[in-house]
Amino acid sequence: MPAAEEAAPLDFIRTIVNQDVQQGINDGRVHTRFPPEPNGYLHIGHSKAITLDFGIAAEYGGLCNLRFDDTNPTKEEVEYVDSIQEDIRWLGFDWDDRLYYASSYFGRLYECAEQLIQLGKAFVCDLSPDEMREYRGTLTEPGHNSPWRERSIAENLDLFRRMKAGEFPEGNRVLRAKIDMASPNMVMRDPVIYRILYTPHHRTGTEWCIYPMYDFAHCLSDALEGITHSFCTLEFENNRPLYDWFLEALSVPHRPQQIEFARLNLTHVVMSKRLLRRLVEDGTVSGWDDPRMPTLAGMRRLGYTPESIRDFNARIGVAKANSMVDFSLLEYCVRTDLNKIAPRVMGVLRPLKVIIDNYPEDQVEELQAINNPEDPSAGTRAVPFSRELYIEQDDFRIDPPPKYFRLAPGREVRLRYAYFITCNSYETDPATGEVTVLHCTYDPATRGGDSPDGRKVKATLHWVSERHAIGAEVRLFDRLFSVADPTADASQSLSEQLNPSSLEVVQAQVEPSLGDAPVGAHYQLERQGYFTVDRDSRPGQLVLNRTVALRDTWAKIEQKG
């Protein structure tokens, strides 16, 4: 167990697991589970639970099951069970043959319910939902016993069997645990454990018309699977006594331990499935995998790597205090990973034409460029250079401000891996005043980018050769929301807080080596950022998504004025 050997401090959960293992609890066995409800796509918040559940199991030589918590057919769909598995695998975790469904325990769960009735610990209640709410009491007042609470065991059994047989309409009756209507913990006030639902289930079809509630199904599923440590988020803290109550009441031989941790909150996104679904349904984004979505599918399409997300989770830690992690930590994690692995290429996002007046008309040179300065084994490639080029519009100013090092009339800069060039003149569009063409001269002695006389330039620009470049649609993504917490201010709607420039599309010119780039490949466009090939790409129709921009010192200087 590598994590335990290091001096690095353990989080509170690992401290508990570590102790349990050392004390030989559960024979020193560690068995966890990741229990998603298949009612939406997995998001970055789930990745915290996934890395915790699968990660701890791996660290202690244990196992982690994947179990779909599919006890509510009205909200769950197969589309989600497929995407969830794909996303977990993509993240780098594996459950071998331990793919389970709460729904495959429906038979045994039903038996447990009958057993509870036999024990006098459950009863069929005829109260309507509204009545039940009234009987439940409030946070400060105790509830009242249901008038149906003292039915005989035989009657309860008969009624429950008839519920199962489909003799009653939906909402007509429920099975409730008989606990304590005066409990200060609302969860313990005779909670519902089975309800009638005639919606077909995505796995069991119409076999059942009664479905167990979460509290009943979850603890028993954990017990059935021999789970030792059952991690969940803070909002289930109040439910822990009920989790334990069911296991105690049914005298199950194996007692899993529920431990709660704080869920992940991230700035500049929304994380609830409800709000994410709304963004999808109202067309704010193109789908669950829109690159601006914090879903794993969206982040994958944006160009995030599994490594970067695992690293992120390792860095945020695990604790019980509610918190909100800064989005910039996520960005740091992708940049760090992509910096190591992404090949460098040159691409001009907003092309400005440059004519090298003293360069021979028809000459083409193949210049050697380094693929990844962080990884010598990535090798080099040839980039074609010719008389007519594109550089970035941002890299030229007629009147350069202070600290602006790039090209301007009379100024000399380096074209990366190519030549030093000096700008002599420029042409403008008479209508708009916009600069249309730059006329430059190059110094043949600086071929490759080095000056034999030791002359220095303050800037190195990326460029592409006009006649060799290929066009590409580049999607410049940014954070979906302009505020840190879009849910903080109830007077502001979600749409009012969207970042108006979360997506900007430009027609770029990129170097020809990108011609056969496969979907999902990661690149760094030098001086711009990290990009990935979108699945919308077609032969001859490259589409790149900007995963994250490079840190931009000049942008900061400029912003400060």
Add this chain to the structure above:
RNA sequence: UGAGGGAUCGUCCAAUGGUAGGACACCUGACUCUGGAUCAGGCGAUCGGGGUUCGAAUCCCUGUCCCUCAGCCA
């Protein structure tokens, strides 16, 4: 104001009676054929008030603030 939780740099996480530390962010500087990366440095916190102790983020008392729970959702 019932019950259950929680409060440490701007943010996230450590320190479990013994020098409050790390990461991100931010600011300097060095270096640089990416204003990237890297390197060096800096800024910056124990919710308030009492108490115990040689010594308190940690233990005790007290106050404050925040989160969760009144679904036949999970």
